[in-house]
Amino acid sequence: MASPGSSGRCSSRSRVPEFRAGPSGGRGVPAVGLGTASARFMGEDDFRVVLLAALEVGYRHIDTASVYGSERVVGEGVADAVRRGVLKSREEVFVTTKVWCTQCHPDLVELNPVWQQKKLLEFCKEKGIHVTAYHPLGGKYKTSTVNPVMNSDVLKEIAEAKGKSVAQISLRWIYEQGASMLTTSTKRERLKENIEIFDWQLSDDDRLKISQIPQHKKVSVLSILCPDGVSSVELSEVDVVEA
Ligand SMILES: NC(=O)c1ccc[n+]([C@@H]2O[C@H](COP(=O)([O-])OP(=O)(O)OC[C@H]3O[C@@H](n4cnc5c(N)ncnc54)[C@H](OP(=O)(O)O)[C@@H]3O)[C@@H](O)[C@H]2O)c1
Known part of the structure; x- marks a missing residue:
């Protein structure tokens, strides 16, 4: 797994650094990408506005899925951004997709300061998995449920001291x-x-406080099962054992 900023490269008009994952010379993974799971709940026109705004402010990584119904509109939105001169070419954008119930995505996991996955991260680092x-x-x-990340007192305290938002502390x-x-x-x-989030950093004291946050997982194993059986397995659900 690459360390922050280890590739140092950003695409022409984006300030988002990339992680070098996979064989050297392979495509870099921009550190922050736009998820499109909510596309299916928005009108197509509204989603196009969000996508264009994201590309304009510098996103170069878009996550799609057949189940999100976002693949076609992302393809069209990227082509539109090229026509408008927001992108020089389609090649600037790192687009991912996935096929529901047929694929395992061991590299895409729930991860944030309230679900830190320390064991999983160590395992992936050791195996070179981004x-x-x-x-x-x-x-x-x-609205009736409290989001434990956005309402974390620890994150709020760090955010206030740094003049950043809680969201930025979590993403950083x-x-x-x-x-x-x-x-x-x-x-x-x-x-x-x-x-x-790329021109400042957390202090050792911030990192220590975050490491002590009580852990809480949002997605349960039941929610990744489909009627025909297990559709997708998270490594966090699997105990890593020494061979
Ligand atoms: N198993 C999987 O493979 C899997 C599962 C889940 C998600 N995903 C992917 O991950 C993507 C990300 O989804 P997520 O829901 O997990 O994302 P998230 O970033 O954890 O949460 C997004 C929510 O946070 C709010 N938000 C965004 N920026 C904010 C800020 N600066 N301050 C306050 N609130 C903010 C947004 O509301 P507003 O719109 O009101 O700003 C939105 O409701 C999905 O679209 C999908 O592509 C994959």
């Missing part, structure tokens, strides 16, 4: 773990805020 985080801000919660912590992440927002200013 990790991408989902729910970096704890994910979307019903993930970046410092050597993982890239997929976040999403319908708001341009938040999309921008979420990539303004």
Whole structure:
């Protein structure tokens, strides 16, 4: 797993650094990507606006899936961004997809300061597997439920002392773990805020406080099962044993 900024490369108009994952000379993974799971709940036109805003502020990593219904609109949105001159070419964008119920995604895991996955990160680092985080801000919660990331007193205290937002502290912590992440927002200013995490860092004291946050997982094993059996296995659900 690459360490923060180890590749140092950013695409022409993006300030988002990339992790060098896989064989040398392979494609870099931009540290922050736009998730598109909410595309299916938004009108297509509204989603196009969000996608264009993300590309304009500097996102070059887009996560799609057939189950999100976002693949076609992302393809069209990227082509539109090239026509508008926001992108020089389609090649600038790192696009991922996945096929529900048929694939295992051991490198895409729930990861944030309230679900730190220390054992999994160590395992992946040892095996050279690049990790991408989902729910970096704890994910979307019903209004009646408290999001433990965004409402963490520890993160709030660090954010206030640093003049950053709670979201930025969470995203920066993930970046410092050597993982890239997929976040999403319908708001341009938040999309921008979420990539303004690369020119400052957490202190040792901040990291220590975050390491002591009580752990809480959002996605349970039941939610990754499909009617026909196990559809996708997270390494966090599997005990790593010495051979
Ligand atoms: N198993 C899987 O493979 C899997 C599972 C889940 C997700 N994913 C991927 O990961 C992507 C990310 O989804 P997620 O829900 O996990 O993302 P997240 O970043 O943890 O949460 C997104 C939520 O946070 C809010 N938000 C974003 N920026 C904010 C900020 N600066 N301040 C306050 N609130 C902020 C957004 O609301 P607003 O829109 O109101 O800003 C949105 O409701 C998905 O779209 C999908 O591509 C993959």
